[in-house]
Amino acid sequence: MKLGIGIGWRPEIADAVEALPGIDWVEAVAENLCDDHLPASLVRLRERGVTVVPHGVSLGLGGAERPDPDRLAALAARAALLDAPLVTEHIAFVRAGGARTGSAVLEAGHLLPVPRTRAALDVLCENVRIAQDSLPVPLALENIAALFSWPDEELTEGQFLAELVERTGVRLLIDVANLHTNHVNRGEDPVRALDELPVEAIAYVHVAGGVEKDGVWHDTHAHPVTAPVLDILAELRSRVSPPGVLLERDDDFPPAAELAGELDTIRATLDGDGDGDRVRRPASGTPETSAGADPAPDPASEALRDRVAVAQTSLLSALVAGTPAPEGFDRRRLRVQSRALAAKRADVVAKVAPELPEILGRGYRDAFLAYAGARPMSAGYRRDALDFAEHLLLTGHPGDAAARRRLTHWWQDRAAPRPPRRVTRLARAARSVLVGR
Template identity: 55%
Template sequence: MADPVRVQTTYGVGIGWRPEIGGFVEGLPGLRFAEVVAESVHAHGDLPPGLRALLDRGVTVVPHGVRLSLGGAEAVEPARVEHFAAVAERLNAPLVSEHIAFVRAGGVEAGHLLPLPRTREAVDAVVANVRRVQAAVAVPIALEPIAALFDWPGDELTEAQFIGEILDRSGAMLLLDIANVYANARNRGDDPLDLLDQLPLDRVAYVHVAGGAEHQGLYHDTHTDAVPQPVLDLVAELCARHRPPALMLERDGDYPPAAALAAELDAIAGASGYPTVT
């Protein structure tokens, strides 16, 4: 496996490919980077036409897993890992990504990404599962810390320490979701720059940028709302500290008109200093 820290090609501003906005994504003239939910791509057979068109244009497409449950107490399911590896190979992806989270326990599916207790036992579980994935996937993996609406009692580590130990022991890269940094800090009453400055930014593989909304006093990382200005401000702060290879707009449902999507991409480009893709 390649040294993950050295995967540093610059892709600029990208977007998550979804079937509902496939035509819009395919039509972006300056696009060099996109992401697709790994579980939405078949391991065999034809690729969705829009996705095939991006690959034919030379756009880098990274598979992003949402169902491996790397933080679960059980070992990752071999069939899911096999599919993950096959999709990465089909897309000729330079890396893959998944979440520091769990989605099932004792055979019960949560249907949502759930946060882990920040304990060393949880670190052990994540690292063991990441190593199982790395043994099957031929490219590096980047791990994404999620937005959490609550913290478990009895945490032994800060969020930055928890993330750092997992990355150090697994050798994985960091998929930094700047919107999650904002959400977690806001919900805890913390300064997001404090967390940003504690993270290993030299290990960032790429960055998610997404919108959210407040509900009953908590900020929810919805992916269905426009990216708010405070998140764009964090993008600028991040790029001033360590410019990432790519900044990717995440939208998952309630898709706005093409002009609004283009404006969001332009806003991310403006905050980061990267060229626009529209």
């Protein structure tokens, strides 16, 4: 299916997206949409014949648990509402813990890499098949960016993706900016990845900007697309003509003219000298022939999932709860990732609950980071905002009486008829100690 040139639809730039010339399709974050009605901007785009693809971020198909049926149903409902030709998600895990590890469930609030091992691939493939069976349209999965590597990996990124496609028939969403990120952060060769992955399985391509700080590339989606990312896009274009290419921008939105300029640059890159017909490796199979090729479920599959769960929980706990880094990881990189996760929590909470930074003023960020350092997220960003406000009230903050009254009223309107009392504070403190053991 030919998609063409598109851009990520975000509410902050909805008007600009509607006005951009030459937009064939848009991608919308699935979790930001209701399952029974669409924003007026997306309705108008669809009426013009613009395709809308829902892009999920919360399934965690690389996690140890099987996909949550409610999350799959919600993604399916959005696909049906949009009459989308496909849905997309990520090769990542986003939460860990729970019954398999006898610990609290931890939420990363971000996409984290799965180890490129046979065990992790087995779990991922089963999860992908479950998702495919639950969705009304084809599924495509995106390679993610990472600040760190897992120790003792057995496959390269290209090999991992190729085997995933061969075993499940899933399509690929290749993010060339993420290939560049992994080149800078993990020393991985993007050309080798393109040589090894099944380019004929590509559903579409992401292009995005980032920035390098202290030798680490941050995939921000808040900066202009850089030349090295466009070079990887050109390298991909020399192998295959991608059905669609989409520009992502999630923050620090520039004027519409700058977005249009970046789209023009992407078009020029795709119109380069590459023949677009050279596929370097044969097709790995199709869903009809390869998805059913795996043997029946292994009796040891639950034990395998348990081992993956322990590894992922240990890593995530180090990132969000301050526990020691697991053996074999680059501790400096994990510290960078930990700070990035906390900063993202602060930014997203400020978006979902803008009253909090308004009430707290310049002290918001420091207060939130202090809170986040000892309290991992366990139930999403909106719950996180309520828990943060409750924590401030329990600890006597903010000191300004007027600000404290405003925060109390905000919390009461959303969480409870009265502020938390001392007994609540003591009970929750005790529970936190027990969970942390």
